Amino acid sequence: MDQTLFRTEFIKAVDKTENGERVVELVLKVRNMGEETKNVGVVPEPGPKVNRHGSFATSLLKVTPPLKSGNPPEVYVLAYGVRSHQLQPGITHTVVVRYDLERGTAPPPEITLDVGGFVLATVSRRDQRELWQVAPKKELPQGAGQEDDPIEPAVIAQVTLPVRPEVA
Amino acid sequence: MVAVQAPPATAAPPAAKPSFWGRAGRFTLGVALAAAAVYAQSLAMPFDQKGSFLTHHGSLGEEVSADRFIAKVTKVSAAKSVDTRDYSGQTGKVQTSHLFLVLDVSGTVEREPVQLRGSDVWLHAGDGRRYQRTDKVDESITLVGKYLQPGWWTSAPLVFEVPEDAVPGAKLVINAPTSAFVVDSFAPEAEIDLKLSEPAAARLIEAAEPFHPLVPANS
Numbered sequence: 001m002d003q004t005l006f007r008t009e010f011i012k013a014v015d016k017t018e019n020g021e022r023v024v025e026l027v028l029k030v031r032n033m034g035e036e037t038k039n040v041g042v043v044p045e046p047g048p049k050v051n052r053h054g055s056f057a058t059s060l061l062k063v064t065p066p067l068k069s070g071n072p073p074e075v076y077v078l079a080y081g082v083r084s085h086q087l088q089p090g091i092t093h094t095v096v097v098r099y100d101l102e103r104g105t106a107p108p109p110e111i112t113l114d115v116g117g118f119v120l121a122t123v124s125r126r127d128q129r130e131l132w133q134v135a136p137k138k139e140l141p142q143g144a145g146q147e148d149d150p151i152e153p154a155v156i157a158q159v160t161l162p163v164r165p166e167v168a
Numbered sequence: 169m170v171a172v173q174a175p176p177a178t179a180a181p182p183a184a185k186p187s188f189w190g191r192a193g194r195f196t197l198g199v200a201l202a203a204a205a206v207y208a209q210s211l212a213m214p215f216d217q218k219g220s221f222l223t224h225h226g227s228l229g230e231e232v233s234a235d236r237f238i239a240k241v242t243k244v245s246a247a248k249s250v251d252t253r254d255y256s257g258q259t260g261k262v263q264t265s266h267l268f269l270v271l272d273v274s275g276t277v278e279r280e281p282v283q284l285r286g287s288d289v290w291l292h293a294g295d296g297r298r299y300q301r302t303d304k305v306d307e308s309i310t311l312v313g314k315y316l317q318p319g320w321w322t323s324a325p326l327v328f329e330v331p332e333d334a335v336p337g338a339k340l341v342i343n344a345p346t347s348a349f350v351v352d353s354f355a356p357e358a359e360i361d362l363k364l365s366e367p368a369a370a371r372l373i374e375a376a377e378p379f380h381p382l383v384p385a386n387s
Contacts, residue, residue, distance in 0.1 A: 037300035080263040084304050089297040090331040091266055 001157055005038075005118035005132050006056055006087070007031040013161040015107050024067055024107045024163060026097040030056060032087040034132060040085045040095060043073050049150035050116070052133045052140060056087060059116040059134065060097065061153055065108045069099040110162045117156040123147050227361035234358035236344040237282050237316055241360050242323075243272040246335070246372045247380035250327060252305045259383050262304045266331045267373065270380055271340055271362070274323040275316040282316045288345050291328040292359075294337020302329040309382050325382055336369040338362050 001008045009029040016023050032038055041055030046066065050058055057075040067073075077084040077093045087093055101107060117135040122128050126144035133140060137152045186194075226232030231240045247270060249263040262268075269291065275284070289312060291299040304327075307313045311324040326340070343357045364372065 035296060036298045079265070079304075082260075082262050082304050084302070086300060086303050086329075088266075088299055088302075088329055088331075090334060091329070 246376040293334035
C-alpha cells in the first residue's frame with residue numbers, strides 16, 4: 001500500500017500467548033520513502049481526530065472490532081531480534097504492533113484496519129516549512145496558532161487480516 | 169439653528185509656494201525611497217533559509233571548526249554487525265542486512281562545554297537523504313550524550329545504519345546543540361565530507377567487516 005511517505009505491506013495478525021498473557025501482534029513491512037529518518041510513532045487513541053504531525057503508526061487509524069487492551073499498543077521495529085524505533089530512508093523494516101489483551105478476552109477471528117496517508121504540506125501561513133503530515137479528510141488548518149491542532153484524518157484504505165494463532 | 173460661520177479673517181497667510189526645483193527634488197526623493205524599499209525586499213532571506221544553520225565545511229581527517237565546537241572524523245569503517253551495551257552493562261550483538269557506518273569522531277570546544285544530542289548528528293547521503301544515528305547502539309558508547317570540554321579532545325564512535333546506496337558522497341553533519349526553548353537560527357554546523365567517491369564507497373562496502381566491536385574491552 002502506498003502511503004506516499006511510506007510503502008507498507010500488511011503481513012499478518014498473530015494471536016499468541018506469552019507468560020499466560022494473550023497478545024495480538026500485527027506484522028507489517030514498512031519502507032520509508034522520505035528523505036529523513038522517522039520515528040515509528042504511536043498508534044492514535046480512539047477518537048475522530050489525530051495528531052497531524054504523527055509518524056507512521058499514527059496512520060493506523062482504527063481497528064474494528066477494537067482489540068481490548070488496557071494499554072495503548074506498543075509499536076517497534078524488529079530486526080535480528082533487536083528492537084528499534086527508527087524508520088531509516090530507503091530501508092524496508094519489519095514493524096510490529098503489539099496489543100496486550102485484557103485478561104480473559106479472546107481476539108476476534110479477523111480485524112479490519114482503517115489506514116491513513118501522508119501529505120507534504122506547509123504547516124501554516126506563519127510557519128511555512130513544508131513537512132510531512134497526516135493526510136486530512138478536508139484540508140489542513142493553515143491559520144497562525146493552529147499549527148498543532150488535531151485533525152480529522154482521511155481513510156485511504158481498509159485492510160482486513162485474519163487473526164491466526166501462532167504456529168509454534 | 170446651526171449657524172455657519174465664515175472662517176476668521178485672520179487666517180495664517182498661505183505658505184510660500186515651493187519652487188519648481190524644490191518640488192522636483194522632493195518628488196525624486198520620494199520615488200528613490202520607494203524604489204529602495206522595493207529593492208530591499210529582494211535582499212530578504214527566503215523562508216527556507218531562515219531556519220538553516222551557518223555551515224562550516226571540511227573533510228575526513230581535518231579539524232573542522234564551527235565556532236562553538238571543533239570536530240574531526242578520523243576513520244570511517246563499515247560493518248555488518250556491531251555490539252552494544254544496555255543500561256545494566258550487558259553486551260549484545262546487533263546485526264543488519266544493510267550496513268553500519270562507524271565513524272570515529274573527536275571533538276573539543278574552545279570555551280563553553282557542549283553536550284551533543286542524538287538530534288544534533290546526521291549523516292547526509294550523497295542523494296540528500298538524511299540519517300539519524302541508529303538507536304540500536306546504546307548512546308553511552310557513542311559520542312552522543314558526551315560533553316565536549318575545553319582543553320582536550322573527546323573521542324568516540326558515531327554509528328549509522330544505512331542502505332548501501334547511501335554511502336557514496338556521504339557527509340557527517342553536526343549541529344551546535346541549541347536549547348529546546350530558545351530558537352537559535354544562527355547556530356553553526358560542521359559538515360564533514362567523508363571522501364567517499366563512488367569507487368571509495370564500493371571499496372568500503374566490499375571491505376565491510378563482519379563484526380566491528382564498539383564496547384571497550386575493559387568496561
